[in-house]
Amino acid sequence: MKSFFRRFMRPIIAILVIYLVFLLGPIAGLDFPIIVGRIQESPKMLVQFLIIGLANGAIVAIIALGYTMVYGIIELINFAHGDVYMIGVFTALSTLSVTGALTTNNPVHLVLGIVAALVVAMIVCASLNVGIERLAYRRLRNAPRLAALISAIGMSFIVENIGLIWAAQSWLVPSFGTTGGGAQKSFPDLLSKIMISLNLDPNLLASTGLGLRFTIKDLLVIVLASILMIGLRFFIQNTRLGKAMRATAQNRDAAKMMGINIDRVISITFLIGGGLAGAAGLMAGLYNNTAWWFMGFRAGIQAFTAAVLGGIGNITGAMLGGFLIGLLAAFSDGYMDARWTNLWVFAVLVLILIFRPTGLLGEQVGEKA
């Protein structure tokens, strides 16, 4: 009798869990008949959601890189990272506003404005991230890990508050009808504007007659994200500093004995992570056309989920995880219920941490809490 139970325990539990998912899933939009029905109805939509998912996933992946690099080196969840990205969105918006790109119709002016916004956002976010490390994390490097994590949460609140105040400055952030710092601000769709001013259709697939949308926005996000990822990979694999970073991630003490300046390497890690977050900020602003002081929290959670999904500390994993999370969100928005999308992202985060904390591509990360 006992061996019977032991043998069939796991399948029985598995069947029970699957039944429960079938029973309760529809409440949160996971209704298989409806999903299958919608996919059958228009398979074209699946391709469309794939495109949206890829572009959003690229942004998530870029943010996730910042989490994973920092975790790889000092085993700290830099909780403020999502909020640094939010500052990136606002920096980009303010730069565009100050350079006059928001009001012009001249394509050259627009392109220059966007390039300037990219550079400024990257610089501001990189310095902010380095500053956060100096102020909040450096002196806690040898303290219990939870102390650093609490400090990170505190830093995240501080940066969010900076974003809230920033959003309230009407002379920095054009409001387009919405007022007050708490409201979502609109981020103008400048890329489509460039295309229209050049007499081109923003939808690149319009002439193919497939009825799919692949706009200039999708193209820019995917191309820019790919450039950044390839550049980062090259930097880490092929330069002296990248080597120092990998050595520090492997064993901090040994790296120190080899003459690597640990503080400098950690600062540079935060610098690169912040720069990437700034770039992601500009991309997200141009792609999703909103700026909100609280957007960093959700984006941060999504990106962290992506980093964990791919295997935290693993840079390729973060890219993969980012795309998967982007696809999941797009799929949930499209076929399930947009109200519940965040729940599914959190569910993936919880499940992956519980059942496979090393992630999809992760090596064993030491658990020394």
Added chain:
Amino acid sequence: MKAEIKLALTMGLLGGVVVFLFGGWSVTVLGILIGVFMGLSIGGRVNKKDGPRKLALQSLSTAGIAAVVFIAVSLFQNYVVAPAGGQFPSELYIVIPANLIGGLGMILFTALTAALHGLPDRQERLGKLILMVVLVIAFPFIDRITGLHWSGQIIFALIFVILGLGLNIVVGFAGLLDFGYAAFFAIGAYTTGILSSPQHHIFMNFWLVIWIALAMAALWGLILGTPTLRLRGDYLAIVTLGCGEMMPIIFRNLTNVTIKEPLTCWIIPGIMRLFNSSAATKCITIIDNLDLTAGEKGINPIGRPYLPFIGEFQSNNPIPWYFLIILLILLSVFLIRRLRDGRLGRAWMACREDQDAAVQMGIDPVHTKLTAFALGAAFSGFAGAFYAAYIRGIFPSVFEFSTSIIVLCIVVLGGMGNINGVILGGIIIMGADRLFLPALKDLLKGLMDHTILPALTSNHTLQAVVAQNANPILYRYLLFGLTLVIMMALRPEGIIPSAQIRAELHADEETSAVEKAVKN
């Protein structure tokens, strides 16, 4: 002597800052409170053998200096700041008795509390207890007589004190970082809401519901804890964050719940269709279109507690609510102290210090952590039930991440693992959030409108920018964030530390001190 003058000046100014914001009768209340506080701090440094009378006399000089500073600030507020902010200064018949009672109260209570130190240990403890009880009981009545209306906000602070006490079990005693504590608060509140609101046509008695809420929160602690507590450290923190964030989403969206039995509704028909059979099965619908939480609109009104002689608790009379929450806190503190000192509490701390060693000693880590998680959650069920009944309506946005972090702030500020510390932390944090910031906002707004902005008339854009940003409520998150960062950097063990946590947090300083000693 120098230290005493410093103490007197700090205390006098500290009280003065608060009086600065409220004016009027707040002088009296604060004078007494600060007197007690000062007496307690003086007591820590004096020679116990001197006896009560001598100690009281010794403290008089300090108390006197503090009272003079305090009254000076109070008068300055009344005659300089209030007019600058566009308010009329209080009338003389309020100013004189308020300041007189406040100043004298400060001196008297300082001397009294200081004198208590001179008594033998047992009497000293008894004396302090009586003093505390008298103050706690007298507070709402003084508040009402003086017309300050602090009670309503203090009740909020006390709700968060219970939350802090519960989280303290998880974070302080068991050393499990929980970023999703608001989830259990939400469960307690929604249980109360659903079971005692006309929206669902269920009207259960509050005195019963509060226990159901407690049990539900504990049950969900078990359900969420069972799979997650295998993780350690920061991974656990993130998982609890994920679970905690799922709750508001769930409560926000449970507006049309339909549950259909899947086998009969689509699995069997689907298989049949595959085999081209046309036999139909009857679809069993368990729940059809139930609006459980009403989404953003929230559940309201919610039933209120009822007692003979007092009747139903009303929102315009905070006194019964105040005593109810004080009772709940006392009950919680009693239970938590018993738990802490018992076998279970020691197991928690052993797991916190070194899980592997604790396992070697025969402690079951999963069971230990799970009880900590569930019991911690149970107390937030208390808080949730009280909150729902007190506010009379609950909305999903109250239970988001920031609430979890505010509670964490309370525990971190007060001192992880220390019950008194958490109570103090809760009152400081929530007092700052609910009383201090709004009052500061009004004061600044008054000053801006009447004094500062007119001085800037030449520059209208600057005027607008200054007016817009001089709103302290905007900087709320900054306050919480700074609390966490500064506490972690300077005093990770909190205001009133527990001895063990302090030793743990400063472990590497000790080793480095030893290393230095060896080198020399």
